[in-house]
Amino acid sequence: MKTLYIISNDKFYKNKYTNHNDLASILQAFKKKYNIKIIARNSKVKFKFLTIQNKINFYDFFSIKTLKHLKSLNKETKFLFISLTPFSIFVFLFLRIFFNNFFLYLRSNGFNEYKIIFGGIGYFFYYLMLRGVINSVKLIISSKDLNFNKDSFYLVKPSELTEIWFKNIKKNSINRGNLNLLYLGRYRKEKGIHDFIQLINTTKLNFHMKIYGVDYVNSFINSKRVKYLPQITNINKIIKAYDDCNIFILPSYTESSPKVIWESLARLRPVIVFDEIRHVAKNKIGVYVCKRNLNSLIKTIEFIMKNYKLIQKKIKKNKFPLKKEFHQQLIKIINSK
Secondary structure (H helix, E strand, C coil), rough: EEEEEEEEEEEECHHHHHHHHHHHHHHHHHCCCCCEEEEEEECCCCCCECCCCCCEEEEEECCCHHHHHHHCCCCEEEEEECCCCHHHHHHHHHHHHCCCCEEEECCCCCCHHHHHHCCCCHHCCCCCHHHHHHHCEEEEEECCCCCCCCCCCCCCCCCCCHHHCCCCCCCCCCCCEEEEEEEECCCCCCHHHHHHHHHCCCCCCCCEEEECCCCHHHHCCCCCCCEECCCCCCCCHHHHHHHCEEEEEECCCCCCCCCHHHHHCCCCCCCCEEEEHHHHHHHCCCCCEEECCHHHHHHHHHHHHHHHHHHHHCCCCCCCCCHHHHHHHHHHHHCCC
């Protein structure tokens, strides 16, 4: 069986648990075709996403044992970097001395993310990191706005959708006077969820909102309208979260190919995004773009609720990307010379 080294900025707990579902999904894609070895960092905090720990070997990069192991490998060994971060750059600069077969999978537009988090200096820093690797890697992208290299591999949209997502879809109550909103994702600055709560809390709308993905729930104060909840990983619980809402909110300032949009649409729940990521609505029926102000948001919500059943019928016409298609194409790319 071939060997594939995957370098990730995500951390691991006891070589089994990771803090990012995307990585867990990527590992699943390769488990039958490759002997997987992870180069990452250890964590003392237990995460929720269980990896295929019986199929992989974990290497802490900051270990003498790991460095000795890497030096013993064949020069043509394949390495797949997940995202571009200071950690991955550090690892790349070391590996570049001995190896030359690198893939870089960009899951999102790092320029936008770094600019939002760190300002203009963040944008420039990401540019320097990209310039440092772009001519030495085979680039894998899931959005055409990430095409920084003419020889890029274009990957079908990342997806977690399997048959279960399209079964037993719960009918929800359509009551404009009692609106149920949902956010499911990381509670981070670039995700815009904090700003969204501040915005919608100023309205007189009778709404309830559940926010899944809060790292330290006890540091948040629930209100009658907003409830903060920890990250969920169980597929049935995730599906129930979508089924219990009327509208899914994705208030991010930057996104590339968010899987949550397809998940919400699979459960026939409309999605609202803001102008900054209007590109994610392209070719998707049931995704509505509004301006990041209260007037535009309320108008969009009222339009959706007024036309809810018709919108749900139209959503069914979408061509949904499937998890197995994503995995098959990813394997094909890594198998390429």
